[in-house]
Amino acid sequence: MSEIRSRNVTIPIGPQHPALKEPTSFSVTLSGEKILQVGVRLGYNHRGIEKACESRSFIQSLYLIERVCGICSHSHSSCFVQAVEEIAGLQLPPRAMYLRTIVAELERLHSHLLWLGVAGHEIGFDTLLMYTWRDREIVMDLLAAITGNRVNYGMNTFGGVRRDISHEQKADILKAMDTLEERTKYYISVATEETTLIQRLSGVGVLSHDDAIRLGAVGPTARASNVKRDIRKDDPYAAYDQVPFDLITSDCCDVYGRTLVRVGELMESYKLIRHLLNNLPDGPLAVKAPRKIPTGEAVSRYEAPRGEDVHYVRANGSEKPDRVKVRAPTLANVQAVAHMLKDRYLADLPIVVAAIDPCFSCTDRLIDLTRDGDGRCDVITWGQLHDYSMRWYKGQGMDLAKLNNRFKCGESS
Amino acid sequence: MKHPGRMVRQVLSSMLRKPATVRYPFVKVTMPKRFRGRLRFYAERCIGCRLCMRDCPTDAIQIRKIADKQFEADIDMAKCIYCAQCVDSCPKKALESTLDFELAQLDRDKLRQTFRGQPPASQKPPEDPQDKP
Numbered sequence: 363m364s365e366i367r368s369r370n371v372t373i374p375i376g377p378q379h380p381a382l383k384e385p386t387s388f389s390v391t392l393s394g395e396k397i398l399q400v401g402v403r404l405g406y407n408h409r410g411i412e413k414a415c416e417s418r419s420f421i422q423s424l425y426l427i428e429r430v431c432g433i434c435s436h437s438h439s440s441c442f443v444q445a446v447e448e449i450a451g452l453q454l455p456p457r458a459m460y461l462r463t464i465v466a467e468l469e470r471l472h473s474h475l476l477w478l479g480v481a482g483h484e485i486g487f488d489t490l491l492m493y494t495w496r497d498r499e500i501v502m503d504l505l506a507a508i509t510g511n512r513v514n515y516g517m518n519t520f521g522g523v524r525r526d527i528s529h530e531q532k533a534d535i536l537k538a539m540d541t542l543e544e545r546t547k548y549y550i551s552v553a554t555e556e557t558t559l560i561q562r563l564s565g566v567g568v569l570s571h572d573d574a575i576r577l578g579a580v581g582p583t584a585r586a587s588n589v590k591r592d593i594r595k596d597d598p599y600a601a602y603d604q605v606p607f608d609l610i611t612s613d614c615c616d617v618y619g620r621t622l623v624r625v626g627e628l629m630e631s632y633k634l635i636r637h638l639l640n641n642l643p644d645g646p647l648a649v650k651a652p653r654k655i656p657t658g659e660a661v662s663r664y665e666a667p668r669g670e671d672v673h674y675v676r677a678n679g680s681e682k683p684d685r686v687k688v689r690a691p692t693l694a695n696v697q698a699v700a701h702m703l704k705d706r707y708l709a710d711l712p713i714v715v716a717a718i719d720p721c722f723s724c725t726d727r728l729i730d731l732t733r734d735g736d737g738r739c740d741v742i743t744w745g746q747l748h749d750y751s752m753r754w755y756k757g758q759g760m761d762l763a764k765l766n767n768r769f770k771c772g773e774s775s
Numbered sequence: 776m777k778h779p780g781r782m783v784r785q786v787l788s789s790m791l792r793k794p795a796t797v798r799y800p801f802v803k804v805t806m807p808k809r810f811r812g813r814l815r816f817y818a819e820r821c822i823g824c825r826l827c828m829r830d831c832p833t834d835a836i837q838i839r840k841i842a843d844k845q846f847e848a849d850i851d852m853a854k855c856i857y858c859a860q861c862v863d864s865c866p867k868k869a870l871e872s873t874l875d876f877e878l879a880q881l882d883r884d885k886l887r888q889t890f891r892g893q894p895p896a897s898q899k900p901p902e903d904p905q906d907k908p
Contacts, residue, residue, distance in 0.1 A: 422832040425858045489782050496795045503807075510809035510872075516858045524863060525809060548785075556781040 370398060377406040381712040383480075384722040388711070395707050400700040404693075407723035415686040420446060420520065420655055423683055427673075430688060431724040432513045433476065436469045437666035438673070438688065438724075439518045444599060445662035445675040446520055446683075450655050456601075456643040458522035463601040464535075464638050465509065465517050467631045471542065472501040473667035474624045474631075477719045478549065481621060484713040485562045490552070497545045500538050507531060522648025532639050539632045546628045553621055563618035567702040567714035570615055577701055580694040581669020582627065583718045585611045586619035593665035604641075607634050617717040653681050666691050668719045690724035806874040811859040813875040816848040818892025820869035827861035827870060836861055836870075845892060852878055852886040 371392050377385040385406035391399040411430055415423040428439040440462060447454065454462075475498040482490030502512045509515035509525055517523050527535070553559060569579065574587035584591045588611050594602040595609055610626035612619035655677040664671045669691030678684040695718040702714050742750070755762050797804055806812065814836075823846045825838050835854035841847050848870075862870045880886050 418832065419830070421830050421860060425832040425856060425860065428858075429856075489786055493782075493785065493789075499795070507807040507809065510807070510811045510859070511857070514856075514858075516811070516860075519863070552781050555777050556779065557777050558779045560777070 375711065382715070384720070386720075386722040388715075390703075390708065390711070392708060395709070397703050397706055397708060397711070400703045402696055402700055404696070404722065404726050407726040409723070409726070412686050412688060415683055417682065419653070419681045420677075420683060421653075423686065424518065424520070425514075425516070427686070427688070428514050428516065428518075430690070431721055433473050433721065434469060434666045434668060434671070434724070435514045436465050436517060437664055437671050438690075440466060440600070441662050441664035441666075441671045441673040442675065442686070443518045443520060444664065445660040445673050446655055446677070447651075448660040448662065449658040449675065449677050450520070450652060452521045452649055452651055454522055455645045455647065455649060457526075457645040458647055459601040460638050460642050461523045461525075461527060461647070462518065463605070464527065464635055465505070465515060465523075466600065467635050467638070468501055468505055468508075468535075469515075470667045471628060471631050471635075472498050472505070473719070474628050475501065477624055477667075477716075478621070480716055480719075481563075481617070481713065484716045485559070487559060487562075490549075490559075493545075494549065497542060500542060504531075504535055504538055507534065519648060520651035522646070524647070526647055527639075527642070532642070535639060536636065539635055543629070543632045546625060546632070550625050550629075553625055559621075560618060563616065563621060563713070564614070565616055565618075566706070566710050567617045567620075567717050568615055569698055569702050571613075573701060574615075574698065577698045578694050579669075579698045580691050581666070581719075582620055582623045583669065583695050583698060585609070586623045587615045588613040591670075593663045593670050597663050599662075599664060601638065605634055605637050617713055620717050654679060655681075655683075668692060668721060669694060688724075690721060692718065692720045692722065692725040696720070696725065806876055808874075810874050810876065811857045811862075811872040813852060813873050813878060814850050814855065814859075814861070815871045815873050816850065816890035817869045817871070818846055818848070818890055820867045821846040821848070821892075822867055822869075824866065826864040826866065830860050830864045832856060832858065832860070841891070847889060847891045850888050850890065852888065853883055 373390050373392060374387060375390055376382050376387040387403040387406065389401040389403065390397055411426055415426055418426060424439060424442060427442040428435045430438040475494045479491040479494040479498070482488065482494065505515060506512045508527055508531055509517045517525060569577075569583070569587050571588050574584050574589045579587065579589065580591065590609055590611060592609050593599070594607070607630045610623050610630060612622045612626075614622065657677060657679040659674070659676040662673045662675070664673075671691055672689040674685070674687040674689075675683055676685040699715055699718055699720075703711060706714070752763055821838065823838060823840055823844075827836050828834075828838055833854045833856055835851045835856075837849040839847050839849070857872075859872045862872055878886065
């Protein structure tokens with residue numbers, strides 16, 4: 363009996379698991395119900411978007427980059443567009459800046475409402491899921507009316523935006539903001555007064571202020587640990603330096619704090635959208651962008667609903683980008699998840715993972731090659747990498763060299 | 776005041792509300808005016824500049840010359856991602872997004888559509904120029 367009790371068990375959660383919405387793998391070492399260690403392995407949803415961008419023109423890459431994420435598609439496309447505009451030295455018309463910011467905030471609204479529903483679902487509070495998602499439809503309908511689509515809005519283009527907001531749409535948005543504000547006030551009252559919710563979320567997934575900084579947490583995850591980190595304030599882009607809004611933080615440091623931060627940010631977004639719409643400057647929607655982007659490189663930062671999004675773009679003077687690198691916010695937060703779960707119970711895993719609002723397919727673009735055994739990083743040539751993969755597959759019982767000559771790589775490349 | 780069951784009143788009141796869902800497909804829904812649905816091609820406006828082909832992220836559109844100043848378009852709705860960049864790129868407004876969103880097909884070939892203008896009056900259409908590699 364004592365032998366069984368002392369034995370630690372490692373169980374795999376994922377890549378396919380009912381508690382996860384997307385494929386990723388957690389290897390959880392348990393002592394009884396208690397989690398001793400969590401290993402996270404990404405890469406099950408790698409789509410090779412960065413590499414694909416290199417063989418497409420800038421305008422084609424824009425639509426590909428927009429599809430990095432469904433929920434924060436505007437974030438990724440804006441981040442990419444900002445980097446390219448910086449390289450090309452394009453000055454955006456003020457109206458384009460404002461419109462881009464309005465769509466960004468609408469996106470934050472629907473993302474946070476979606477998160478609130480998912481969090482409710484993960485703790486068995488499906489009533490909250492049903493109502494928040496019903497209200498989220500108001501935002502989705504607005505986005506569809508403004509941009510032409512519920513997701514992957516296609517709002518951005520190099521040098522500006524593609525769609526305008528008409529007077530009727532402005533009135534519709536302002537009306538919807540009133541309805542949603544009313545609803546959000548109700549959710550805030552639920553979040554602060556419903557004891558079952560408070561007790562289920564308080565003290566779960568604790569991430570202290572220092573740990574949040576040490577592990578590089580971003581977005582609402584960091585702000586719930588009282589880290590005043592928001593790119594909209596720290597490094598203002600688009601029209602954020604011209605609008606007043608408050609940075610929402612919480613010192614709860616747990617999942618409950620993350621809930622409060624997100625509902626608080628909803629209220630700030632209503633304020634922001636109203637201000638932006640009422641002060642919308644007149645003028646053109648876009649400036650003409652060149653097809654060939656001059657040689658240069660740029661790093662662009664953007665506060666996506668889930669946290670800081672970073673894009674790096676290098677241009678070589680041609681129509682196609684030389685290199686595109688995407689760092690999605692989940693990659694910054696996933697280390698914090700492993701830390702948050704330590705010494706917690708297994709039953710908390712779904713809500714702790716859900717609390718960072720993970721998007722694993724956005725994150726899966728990192729290939730980390732370490733040498734077997736010593737785990738050392740090394741620079742290897744394309745040919746060496748090719749030989750290594752051939753050997754590896756042969757070890758798995760597949761001889762790819764026989765299978766197809768196309769896999770053979772030229773020494774020149 | 777903190778107590779459980781904060782949403783009970785809300786839940787009960789929604790029993791008297793209309794459903795939030797729509798009765799699609801029994802009741803047709805219309806898309807907003809800016810919706811980017813099935814593409815339509817106006818062959819008579821096309822000047823054959825092929826900017827749409829150049830900008831399409833998925834090679835969903837092929838413009839072919841069938842006679843002097845006569846062009847036809849092959850649009851593959853299965854490849855199209857409905858970004859409507861071709862509509863923006865076209866200098867002559869020969870392409871248009873429609874509100875048609877009911878594109879589901881069991882046969883992939885049915886999603887491939889060829890748009891032709893008026894057939895050339897005199898001669899047969901010549902062979903494809905094949906200026907693409």
